[in-house]
Amino acid sequence: MTNPQPDSGAPDSAEDSPLGDGDLAALLERLLAEADRTQKELAEASGIKYPTLNAWMNRTRGTSRINPDHLRKMAQVLRRWGAQVTPREVFEAAGRVVPGPTDEEREARLLRIYRALPARQQRSLIGIAEDMAAAIRIS
Incomplete structure (x- = not known):
């Protein structure tokens, strides 16, 4: 695949x-x-x-x-x-999509954004990320 x-x-x-x-x-x-x-x-x-x-x-x-x-x-x-x-x-x-390269700067930026959000929006962001990861596994 x-x-x-x-x-x-x-x-x-x-x-x-x-x-x-x-x-x-x-x-x-x-x-x-x-x-x-x-x-x-x-x-x-x-x-x-x-x-x-x-x-x-x-x-x-x-x-x-x-x-x-x-x-x-x-x-x-x-x-x-x-x-x-x-x-x-x-x-x-393994039937997996190859993820992009790890970039510490991008990961740190995402973490800063996440930490700046209220709890409800943090949960929403996690849900969006989980949906994106699930879509990749399905395709």
Whole structure:
């Protein structure tokens, strides 16, 4: 499943290559073999509980709710181990839209705006953000 990505304004060619595997389990299996590493090593290096990673690998747990930071961290660890993979490939294999790059300045600005709002509007903003995230998961 490939979803068009909004232009974040910051090109990241490391995230722009095509997906070669059918799902996250297949991709991780190939990459772990390529890096000559184990699931346990990947779980430990990525900060993911081994039973959770193992459930993704055995396809007994869905991938639609994986924390995006975990997907990015797995890609980062695998690349450090010499595997040829991009964050885009990992996100797409998990059936997820690749989020824009993290920008601390934008996050801080959003937090300042949120903190300046009355409680009712804070709840509304959270609801809007949740609706946006749900729409991305559905598409």
